[in-house]
Amino acid sequence: MNRAKEIFMKAKKNVFNSNFGLYESLIKGDGLDFREIKEYENEDLRRINYKASAKSGELKVNVFNETKQMNVVVILALSSSLKFGSSRLKLDLAAEVFTLLALATTMGKNLLFPVVFSNKPELFYEPVSDENEIYEITKDILNLNTFKKEIDFKKLSEFLNSVIKRKAAVFLISDFLEEIDLSEISYQNDVYAVVLRDFFEENLTTLNDVDLISPFDGDKFEANLDEISIKRYKKLLKTYDEKLKEHFLQNKVSFGKIYTNDEPLSKLIQIARR
DSSP, rough: OOHHHHHHHHHHHHHTTTTTOOHHHHHTTTTTEEEEEEOOOOOOOGGHHHHHHHHSSSSEEEEEEEEEEEEEEEEEOOGGSSSOOOSSHHHHHHHHHHHHHHHHHHTTEEEEEEEHHHHHHHHEEEEEEOOHHHHHHHHHHHTTOOOOOOOOHHHHHHHHHHHHOOOOOEEEEEOOOOOOOHHHHHHHHHEEEEEEEEEHSSSSOOOOEEEEEOTOOOOEEEEOOOHHHHHHHHHHHHHHHHHHHHHHTTTEEEEEEEESSSSHHHHHHHHOOO
C-alpha cells in the first residue's frame, strides 16, 4: 500500500470511529448550536456527553440545532524545513493532519477549501466535498517539492481575503519557524494553528563532524554541535516560541504542537476545542 493510501485509510477509520471528537469540535461553533442534554435514544454515538453520563449514571447525549454550513479552510504553509524529521518527516505528518481535518469537514457537510501556500499559491482547489478528492490532495501533498520554499504570511493573508468572502474556520498547518503575522486572518476568521515539530530539533544532542544540507539553498557544510552551540540554539528557539505563543494569544488563535512521533488525532481535538 502506498503512503498516501495508508494515511487516508487511517484517517478515515479515525473519523468514523464512534469515539472520534474532531467532527464535533469542528462544527461546535458556527455549524451547530448546542440546545440541550438528553437521554440517549439510538442517536449518533459521537454526540455522547460522557461527563453528564458519568454524573447521572445514565447515557446522555448533546442535542444541537442545525444552523448554517461552515467554510473550513485547511492551509498547509509550505517551507523547506518540513522536509525534516527523525521519526518521520514533518511533511508526512502534515499530510496526515490535513487528511484528518479534511475528512472531518466533509463528514459535517461543510465546505472544505484546501490550500498549499508558500510565498505564492502552490496548490489551490475548488471547494471539496468528495473523499476521492481528499485522497488525491493527500497524494499531492506528499509529492510536494519543498526545496527553497519559504512562507510569506502577508501574501497568504491577502490571498485568503481575496478568495474567502465569508467567515471561516481556518486551520493553518506549519512548523512556524519563520516570522508570522496572523492578525489580518484572525480578525474575521476563527484561526487554529497546528504547529508541527520534531523532537530532535527541540532537543539537540552533541554531535561532531556532522554533514548538513541546507533545505533552503542546497548548500552542504560540516558542523560540530558542541554543548555551547546547542545551548545557544535552544535559548534562541525557546525565545522564539515564547514570542510565537504571545502572538497567538494576542490574536485569539487556538494553537497546539504536534510532534512527528505523536498520534495527531487527540492533539487535533484539543486544538479544535480551545
